[in-house]
Amino acid sequence: MKKKGHSTSFQPAGAKPEGEGLLEGLVVAGSRGMYHVQPDVGALGCSIRGRLRKRLVRATGAGGRGRVQRVRVKEHDPVAIGDRVRVLVMGAGTSSIEEVLPRTSGALARRDPDAGRGELTTLVSLDQLVAVFAARAPEPHLGLLDRLLVLAEQQDLVAIVCINKVDLGLEPELQRRLRLCEGLGYPVLWTSSATGSGITVLRERLAGKVSAFAGPSGVGKSSLLNALLPQRDERTGVMSSATQKGRHTTTGARLFPLAGGGAIADTPGFRAFALASIDPDGLDRCFREFQTYLGQCTHTDCGQLREPDCAVQAALRSGAIDAGRYRSYRRLRGELSGLLKA
Numbered sequence: 144m145k146k147k148g149h150s151t152s153f154q155p156a157g158a159k160p161e162g163e164g165l166l167e168g169l170v171v172a173g174s175r176g177m178y179h180v181q182p183d184v185g186a187l188g189c190s191i192r193g194r195l196r197k198r199l200v201r202a203t204g205a206g207g208r209g210r211v212q213r214v215r216v217k218e219h220d221p222v223a224i225g226d227r228v229r230v231l232v233m234g235a236g237t238s239s240i241e242e243v244l245p246r247t248s249g250a251l252a253r254r255d256p257d258a259g260r261g262e263l264t265t266l267v268s269l270d271q272l273v274a275v276f277a278a279r280a281p282e283p284h285l286g287l288l289d290r291l292l293v294l295a296e297q298q299d300l301v302a303i304v305c306i307n308k309v310d311l312g313l314e315p316e317l318q319r320r321l322r323l324c325e326g327l328g329y330p331v332l333w334t335s336s337a338t339g340s341g342i343t344v345l346r347e348r349l350a351g352k353v354s355a356f357a358g359p360s361g362v363g364k365s366s367l368l369n370a371l372l373p374q375r376d377e378r379t380g381v382m383s384s385a386t387q388k389g390r391h392t393t394t395g396a397r398l399f400p401l402a403g404g405g406a407i408a409d410t411p412g413f414r415a416f417a418l419a420s421i422d423p424d425g426l427d428r429c430f431r432e433f434q435t436y437l438g439q440c441t442h443t444d445c446g447q448l449r450e451p452d453c454a455v456q457a458a459l460r461s462g463a464i465d466a467g468r469y470r471s472y473r474r475l476r477g478e479l480s481g482l483l484k485a
């Protein structure tokens with residue numbers, strides 16, 4: 144279910160062969176024409192080569208075949224955080240992204256308030272998703288945990304559950320649900336950014352990987368990031384290359400490279416994370432414990448909702464499938480069906 148990668152390039156007339164003289168780096172922040180690119184050494188505020196942002200609308204039919212009729216700005220930003228890009232360095236604030244290298248793995252999308260119902264991909268080339276919840280304060284919302292696990296399944300991301308604030312104690316019901324997660328193959332880590340417990344194990348899990356931290360506000364994501372990345376600068380300022388005035392402080396997702404390789408992304412606005420556009424009928428494959436039962440029903444398009452002889456519902460009644468997990472399935476399925484109708 145992984146999204147396919149893409150590569151976009153633009154070669155200016157009379158330019159050197161592709162890639163020559165360009166500096167390669169990682170997009171760590173920014174959107175919509177202004178980005179913060181981190182090469183192996185230093186940092187660059189970058190604009191983007193105009194043609195990468197534009198879609199050429201060509202005439203069709205006799206006579207006009209192939210001729211460019213109109214130029215439109217692409218609906219979706221061709222550059223996302225996590226992209227590796229090649230940059231033409233031309234001086235302070237005037238560097239430009241010339242080429243976007245192919246994306247490698249999973250992506251997370253966030254709804255863009257300016258783009259109507261469309262999805263905006265904000266983080267790409269991710270390896271894993273770390274779902275952060277607090278043991279207490281705020282009480283963990285297990286429906287949100289299931290939503291994040293589905294997102295990870297959709298994108299073929301390794302999902303890790305991180306329970307922070309363990310110094311505050313753990314409710315038996317939470318422990319039961321987390322044992323269930325472990326039984327399904329999702330690693331569960333126990334941390335306290337207050338006491339430092341579990342941080343070393345978390346660091347080991349993140350080494351060499353590009354990981355997104357997601358979870359409700361107040362669970363301690365920033366505190367964990369501070370423990371893992373004591374040098375991080377929360378405000379990644381990107382200079383406007385168009386005006387050379389003012390600093391544009393990014394408010395979206397940001398990527399923080401790790402000293403030994405890999406990077407961590409934080410994901411403000413996580414509530415708006417969109418389940419990628421999947422067919423509601425494909426949702427059952429994102430619930431690992433359903434797998435044994437899929438295809439056993441006599442009903443060919445079984446949605447595991449009200450169909451007679453549904454093997455998933457029988458497993459629910461016998462206790463083999465957890466009632467809370469099944470409720471999450473129903474809720475997410477309803478949400479996806481609603482999106483289709485909207």
Ligand code: GDP
Nearest residue numbers: 307308335336337359360361362363364365366
């Ligand atoms: P975020 O909104 O997820 O980024 O959460 P913050 O890092 O801002 O933390 C929210 C609150 O929880 C702050 O008051 C922190 O001091 C507190 N906090 C963070 N980690 C821990 C922890 O491990 N234990 C306890 N008891 N409090 C914590």
